[in-house]
Structure formats: structure tokens, C-alpha cells
Amino acid sequence: MSGTGDLLKKGSAPGSLPSKPPAPRSGSANPFRALTGNLRESGIYIAFVVVVLLFAFLTDGLSLSPGNITNIVLQYSYVLVLAIGMVIVIVAGHIDLSVGSVVALTGAVSAQLVIGSSQPWWVGVLAALAVGLAIGAWQGFWVAFVGIPAFIVTLAGMLLFRGLTYYVLDNVSLSPFPGEYNGIATGFIPALMGGYGYDAFTLFIGAVAVAGYAVSQVRNRIARVRYQQSVESMPLFVLKLIAVAAVVMAFAWQLANSRGMPIVLIILAVLILTYSLVMKSSVFGRQVYAIGGNLAAAQLSGVNVRRVNFWIFVNMGFLAAVAGVIFSSRSNGAQPGAGNSFELDAIAAAFIGGAAVTGGVGKVTGAMIGGLLVGVISNGMQLLGVDQSLQQVIKGLVLLLAVAFDVYNKRRAGVR
Amino acid sequence: MTDNILEMRSITKTFPGVKALSGVSLSVRRGEVHAICGENGAGKSTLMKVLSGVYPHGTYEGDIVFDGQVSRFSGISDSERAGIAIIHQELALVPYLSITENLFLGNEVRGRTGLIDWHRANGEASKLLQRVGLDENPTTPIGQLGVGKQQLVEIAKALSKDVRLLILDEPTAALNDNDSEHLLGLLRQLRSEGMTSIMISHKLNEIEAISDAVTIIRDGQTIETLDMRADTVTEDRIIRGMVGRDLDSRFPERESHPGEEVFRIEDWTVGHPSQDRHVVDGANLSVRAGEVIGIAGLMGAGRTELAMSVFGRSYGRYLSGQLYMHGKPIVARSVRQAIKHGIAYATEDRKKYGLNLIDDIKRNISAAALGKLATGGFVNAHEEIRVAEDSKRSMNIKAPTVMAVTGKLSGGNQQKVVLSKWIYSDPEVLILDEPTRGIDVGAKYEIYTIINRLVAAGKAVIVISSELPELLGICDRVYTLSAGRITGELPVAEATQERLMSLMTKDKTPARAGAHTPSTDDDQEHSA
Numbered sequence A: 001m002s003g004t005g006d007l008l009k010k011g012s013a014p015g016s017l018p019s020k021p022p023a024p025r026s027g028s029a030n031p032f033r034a035l036t037g038n039l040r041e042s043g044i045y046i047a048f049v050v051v052v053l054l055f056a057f058l059t060d061g062l063s064l065s066p067g068n069i070t071n072i073v074l075q076y077s078y079v080l081v082l083a084i085g086m087v088i089v090i091v092a093g094h095i096d097l098s099v100g101s102v103v104a105l106t107g108a109v110s111a112q113l114v115i116g117s118s119q120p121w122w123v124g125v126l127a128a129l130a131v132g133l134a135i136g137a138w139q140g141f142w143v144a145f146v147g148i149p150a151f152i153v154t155l156a157g158m159l160l161f162r163g164l165t166y167y168v169l170d171n172v173s174l175s176p177f178p179g180e181y182n183g184i185a186t187g188f189i190p191a192l193m194g195g196y197g198y199d200a201f202t203l204f205i206g207a208v209a210v211a212g213y214a215v216s217q218v219r220n221r222i223a224r225v226r227y228q229q230s231v232e233s234m235p236l237f238v239l240k241l242i243a244v245a246a247v248v249m250a251f252a253w254q255l256a257n258s259r260g261m262p263i264v265l266i267i268l269a270v271l272i273l274t275y276s277l278v279m280k281s282s283v284f285g286r287q288v289y290a291i292g293g294n295l296a297a298a299q300l301s302g303v304n305v306r307r308v309n310f311w312i313f314v315n316m317g318f319l320a321a322v323a324g325v326i327f328s329s330r331s332n333g334a335q336p337g338a339g340n341s342f343e344l345d346a347i348a349a350a351f352i353g354g355a356a357v358t359g360g361v362g363k364v365t366g367a368m369i370g371g372l373l374v375g376v377i378s379n380g381m382q383l384l385g386v387d388q389s390l391q392q393v394i395k396g397l398v399l400l401l402a403v404a405f406d407v408y409n410k411r412r413a414g415v416r
Numbered sequence B: 001m002t003d004n005i006l007e008m009r010s011i012t013k014t015f016p017g018v019k020a021l022s023g024v025s026l027s028v029r030r031g032e033v034h035a036i037c038g039e040n041g042a043g044k045s046t047l048m049k050v051l052s053g054v055y056p057h058g059t060y061e062g063d064i065v066f067d068g069q070v071s072r073f074s075g076i077s078d079s080e081r082a083g084i085a086i087i088h089q090e091l092a093l094v095p096y097l098s099i100t101e102n103l104f105l106g107n108e109v110r111g112r113t114g115l116i117d118w119h120r121a122n123g124e125a126s127k128l129l130q131r132v133g134l135d136e137n138p139t140t141p142i143g144q145l146g147v148g149k150q151q152l153v154e155i156a157k158a159l160s161k162d163v164r165l166l167i168l169d170e171p172t173a174a175l176n177d178n179d180s181e182h183l184l185g186l187l188r189q190l191r192s193e194g195m196t197s198i199m200i201s202h203k204l205n206e207i208e209a210i211s212d213a214v215t216i217i218r219d220g221q222t223i224e225t226l227d228m229r230a231d232t233v234t235e236d237r238i239i240r241g242m243v244g245r246d247l248d249s250r251f252p253e254r255e256s257h258p259g260e261e262v263f264r265i266e267d268w269t270v271g272h273p274s275q276d277r278h279v280v281d282g283a284n285l286s287v288r289a290g291e292v293i294g295i296a297g298l299m300g301a302g303r304t305e306l307a308m309s310v311f312g313r314s315y316g317r318y319l320s321g322q323l324y325m326h327g328k329p330i331v332a333r334s335v336r337q338a339i340k341h342g343i344a345y346a347t348e349d350r351k352k353y354g355l356n357l358i359d360d361i362k363r364n365i366s367a368a369a370l371g372k373l374a375t376g377g378f379v380n381a382h383e384e385i386r387v388a389e390d391s392k393r394s395m396n397i398k399a400p401t402v403m404a405v406t407g408k409l410s411g412g413n414q415q416k417v418v419l420s421k422w423i424y425s426d427p428e429v430l431i432l433d434e435p436t437r438g439i440d441v442g443a444k445y446e447i448y449t450i451i452n453r454l455v456a457a458g459k460a461v462i463v464i465s466s467e468l469p470e471l472l473g474i475c476d477r478v479y480t481l482s483a484g485r486i487t488g489e490l491p492v493a494e495a496t497q498e499r500l501m502s503l504m505t506k507d508k509t510p511a512r513a514g515a516h517t518p519s520t521d522d523d524q525e526h527s528a
């Protein structure tokens, strides 16, 4: 009881850890207030932009070159997929330490079938997904129905599934995969629309994404007006749409000038959209937040806590298998040591993206930005030729600073 | 001037979007018990947090003069060193540690080696416990004591630090009459030893009984300070200061026209979750449409346990019994099923069991009936806001918007959010467990009005309350519960406090199995 931090804590009611700034999350007419009020949420975006610009400057624009952007997407896609599942696990107040091993095991099973037994590529994919779901159900059973803390269950899982990976692979690496399988993570959508030195189809997808975003924003705005909620002023709204459109199209343009639209990016986009929607407005998503926010209150409001916890882990197992397929495809084989410490990257992404250690707070989009932030930093350091050991140090510091920034923000907002 | 131990001068404290205090002044004379009254959200707790350094110097405007010195506390340890101790309503004790360990936490008694000298620590703990009149072994874990005793340990802890000003924020809100009486006695004794205390309370009878002066705060401003030693000051006088007008009666009028029976509990028996004894024993009760019934009982009588076990078996082990809704037997094995059958239970502990404090008002209101807002598993967020704004308006919830986080609302407004949640679930029978705990007179009146509106719409309401006048004021019939058994049922016209009391204490012999230690409501374990 000596640091001010402790003392401050004593003053607040136990269990009352309000962690969002009180300023309206609905848009405010004043753009400055909208920004500062939402600092907890927008802070990470600002940090992201700053880091991107920083590396663009340090690498003389190399980091924003078409080839490199494609590279980042391909290289970090599996961490992002894991982070989607992880942020859900963390919001519910759990943790999953086993995902790295699950990535390895699902990849190994797939490789054993496709490479070892010459099965078609899709048999390998389906088998990997089935194994992921089964693992999720196994861990979900122990967490939800037996009541063992997820930390322990997944720590055991980490060892268990790593061991099984060695067993399945008989301690040796398997490679290479046939072309179709390899194409999942390294392939591109063929130039369906042709192009003139660039891929028109990629631009088309970009345009569709922009249009979709604009339509959903406009519809949301109309609904908010109808339900008499505050909306941001018209100029600001238009400005926001234009900014997003510009960024998306610039991104698509760079991709189009490289190798076109990576298949992985499509998979990732579908997953992010689906899971954002699920977490934001499905009953299931709400129940996850309710459980993480106050378990007892959720229970007494009729939430079937066990069932929700069970499905959270089944889902995590599924996404780990997706990541396993992508990773094995990208590395064109399966190694016993694959996926080592991926769980840490996924957890870091979720926390950098604003998830709360105490549960109840966190967003899929936040985790994605968190994951990309780590990706951009690692990639930038590689481009700059920074030493491997220093890279680790910097990643560690980024995690610490991101969370410290978050805590500072909360305190500044008078929430403590 | 010299006999004032404390002067707080024009204190202003703003939170983002909320001005909690604007220019509040408070003078406390040395050696008095000074009460602070005001409606929920008036700023009482905030003022005390400013005084005790929870909100450090620089985060508020105004001056604090303690013992003739301008004080600028940068934290609790600062104010403690100066001789000010605050006891928050939510107790800050560590349940698994012993009384001694809690008493000297952060202030350990060390021997010459630098290690903790447990013998001396326990000895000093005993002395402190004696001083607050608590007859417990200092090695007992805190978790085994009831709230009343924990409260005393908190005071003993403050005494160990040599305080001259003791601040108690709603110390008796969760205590039963006996424990409250003991606590007030202790305050009197400390006063005779020269201690100054500041006490926040919504229980006006206690304030009248013990305080020497009372300062009334309304909407973040000091309204007046009344000298309680002049005997012209009555409860009604205090209420007038708090709400700014006379309150004609404490309970709104209601004409009672009970209809058909809605809900019945038959032969309901529940076992303690871990011990071999019955907490509820063969309880029978029924409630009709348009009727408010009350359940009276001492702490530990099993009122909350009865309600929670009926509500989807949220407490203890179900042993036997049957529920009927509109005359038909129903089974409610889970909270979900109970809600589906039209039962709602608003808990007595809104922070722990009622609200997701880090989430906003609208999502708390929809939490128990998300299905009503969802199509195909997805929630209509706009409709949800509309629903929440309706509740906010009809319940008069004071908050900037329905997007406000519930953890920052004052107690009364939090309670209204809990009620809104269950009203939105549209139950047939609504069980309210201590619905007005920690709530000011004005908000109480509003909650009674809400209850009346529900029964006027043909709902059945069951109220559990420790305040007998409240039960007599709002119910049609009152059941009494003692040691898990229903010991009486009286129409309110025939009920008096005395009659209820004698029924509540009747048959205190243990119910069938095992010895029944006179436990308090907070020993209960909410198994779930």
C-alpha cells in the first residue's frame, strides 16, 4: 500500500472498474471532442498511422511499396486469424495458451493426409478444421463444464497438442504440399478482369468494399436519426467516408500493382466482418461481454454461462485450425516446432488493441489493428535490418507501452 | 474557528460531463458526530473522497483546512497520516486473511528482526477488538464474519492508525437493526473519548438519534447545516432540506384490488449448498394479480435464499417443492426457464449480482430479455436504445444518456436500472429483494410508485425488506419467515411492527437438521 496506484484502487468500489471514457460514444458534433472523447478507441488507430508513417519515412517508402504490403498481409494473416478468436476468449475473461500448438497439430494432420497419404487438398483442410473443432470442444468441456480455469486447461493443451504434433509427424518435417494446397496462403485471385499492368479485379473488390462501407454507414446514420440519437455533423461524416475510401483504394491500388488480390486477404476479410458483427450485435456476442463484465449478474440475467464458454473455446479451436491451414500452406509443409509462441502474438494483439485483462472489454477490430501494428513494426524492422534480438525487445516494449497508454487514458478520464 | 476540526471551503469537483460538487462548504466541530444527508447522486461520497485524498489535491478546486492547517492530500496515505480515516460502504477487507492480518495490513507489527511479530500483533488486535466491542478471536478469517462485524473491524483498523476524524459512508446500509444499534453505540462511545466522526446515511431515524449536526447536500451544493442539539429538528425537516419541498407521505396511495392467483410456492425446501441443513423449510406462499406481498424476516431467516432458489435454483440444493404459475405446475431449473415462465428477481446486491458495471445503461436494461430485441440471433441496436430511453424517461433515471456506464451512476439510479431490466423482461411475478437499500427518500417514493404501476397493470409483486414500515406501507399481505420457515401471514390491516416482530422471532429452533448458528444474510453462499 505505498504506490498511489494501489491507494487509488482502494477508493473505488471493488468490481467497479468502468473502463470506457464517459464521453458519448455516439458521434459528437465537435470533431475534436469526438476524437479526444474516444481516445481509448481511436488512440490505437492514431498509433497505427504514426507507426506506418514512421516506417515509411525510415525505409524511404519501401514499407509502403506494393510488394511489401502484400507481404505483410501474407505474413501476418495467421496471427490475425488467431487474434480474432483470442479477443473473444479474453473478453469473456479467459485466456488460451494452446493456440500455437493447435496451429502445429492441425497443420501436421493436414500434411500427413495430403503429403503422407496423397489425399486431395480439401481432405487435408477439412481434417484440420475437424481436429480444431474437436480440440476446442475438449478444452471447452474442461473450462465450461468442469470449471477448470482456462489458464490451466490451455497450458495443459499447449503441452498436449505439441506432443501430439511430434507424434503425428513422427518427429520429422513433411513437405512440400501440392500446388492447390500451397495456393491457399500464397495464391492470388486470377486476373478475372484483365488489366493494364495492374489487376482490375483487385480494384473492383476495393471499390465494392468502399461502397459497402458507405452504404452501411449511411444506413446507420439514417437509423440513428430516426431513433433520435446524435450523429456527427454532415461535413465530418462525408470527410470520414472520403478518408476511408481513399485509404482502401490506395491499398487496393498497391495490391493491384503487385500480384493482385491474395486469397488469404479475402478469407481474412470475411472472418473479420463476420466476427465483428457477431461480437457487436449478436445475442451470443452480447453474452460474451456480459460474462466478462460481471459473471454473476450475467448468470442471474439468464445467460447460460456454460454453454457460452463452451462455444467460445470451440470457436477458438476452429480459428486456430484455420490459422493452421494458412500457416502450413504458407510454409509449404508441416514442422514439429511450427506455431511456436503464436499464442503470445495473438494475446499481444488483443491487448494492444484495447482488450481489458479483467475481461468485458475488447473489440475484434481493435485486435486486428493491434496485430497489424505488431506486424508493421516487425516488418519495418526487418526491412531496416534490425537485429533479431532487438526486434524482440522492441515488440515487448510496444506491448507494455500500449497497455500503459491505455491505463493512463482511463485514469485521465477520471475513471481509475 | 478554533473548535472546528475541519473546514472544507467551496469545494468544486467535476468529472467529464458531470459537475458532482459545485462550491460545497462543510464545517465540522471537534468531537461531534456530523451527519451528511442528501439524495442519491447529490455528491456526498464524492465530497468524502475529496476529503480523504482519494481524489488528490489538484483534481478539485477549493480548500481543506484540517486542524487549522491547509491540507493538500495527494492520496489516502497522506490523509491517514494527518489523522483522517475513511470507511467506504464497500468494505475493503481481504476475506482470506485473519482479523489481525487485515487490521495491520500495510502497517505490520514488526519485531526486532524485521519479521512480523505475530504474538504482539494478535495481542494488539485483541485490544482493538475489545475497544470496538467485538468478541472474536483475532486469528479468525474475515470472510467468516458477517458484514456488521466486518464493519467493526474496519473501525478498529482506523483506530489502530490513531485517527482523529473518522468518516463512515453509509455504514449501516447493509446492517440489521442489532448491528446498526451496536455501531451507533460505538460511535457514541468514541465521541465521549473525543473522536470526531462524519457519517453519511439515508436512515434519517439514525441521524436523528446520534448526530450533533447535519449538513444537507443537494445537486452538488450545500443547502444548510442543522444543529441537531436544538430539538426542533425533525425527520420531516431534514427531508424538506433534501428534496426541497415537504413530502406529504412516504408511501404513495394505492387502491388494492387483488385478482386471480398468479404465483404459488408449495412446500419449498432448500438445502444449504455445502452444509447438511435446510435453509428454507417447507415454505408455502402465494400472490395474486394486482397484489403486493411482503416477506419479513431477520437476517439469516432465509428470505434471499428462498427467492433465489425459486428463481431458477440460483441458490443452494433443491430438495422438494412445487411452483405454480396461474394454477399450473411449472419447473424452473435454470434462470432462463424461470424468466421464460414469467418470474423475475431483482437482487439485493446490485453491484455484485445485478449490473454489469463496466457496460452502459441500455445493455444492462436489455440483458435479461435480449431475445425480445433479436431477430435471427442478432440484436436490433436502435430498437434497444429506444427501449432504454423509454425506461430512462418513465423511471426517471438521472444520467446524461442511455450510453452512460452504470458503474458511475449513484446508487438510486443504479437501482432503477436494475428495476428497468426486470420490468422490460415483462414478468408475471416480480420479486424485489431490498429494493430501496441505500436509496434516498425521494427515490424510494418513486420506486414505490413504480411498484404500484406494475400491480395496477395486473402483475404480482413480492417485496423482501428489512424495513418493516416499508412493508407495512406498500404491501397487501405480509409473510414472516423465521429460520427458513413461514411463521405467519397477515393482511396489512392486521399487521403491526410488534406483531410482525414476534412472528419473525418465533420458532427460532433449528429446522430439522443440524445446529443453526444465528447467521447473517451475508454468510449465504450464492451457489450458481
Ligand SMILES: Nc1ncnc2c1ncn2[C@@H]1O[C@H](COP(=O)(O)OP(=O)(O)OP(=O)(O)O)[C@@H](O)[C@H]1O
Binding pocket: A022, A414, A415, B015, B016, B018, B019, B020, B038, B039, B040, B041, B042, B043, B044, B045, B046, B047, B408, B409, B410, B411, B412, B438, B440
Ligand atoms: N468517477 C466518476 N465519474 C463520473 N461521474 C461520477 C463519478 N463518481 C461520481 N460521479 C457522479 O457524481 C455525482 C455524485 O455522486 P456521489 O457518488 O457523490 O453521490 P452520493 O451523494 O454519494 O449518492 P448515493 O446516496 O447514491 O451514494 C453523481 O451524479 C455521479 O454520477
Ligand SMILES: [Mg+2]
Binding pocket: B044, B045, B046, B169
Ligand atoms: Mg454515496
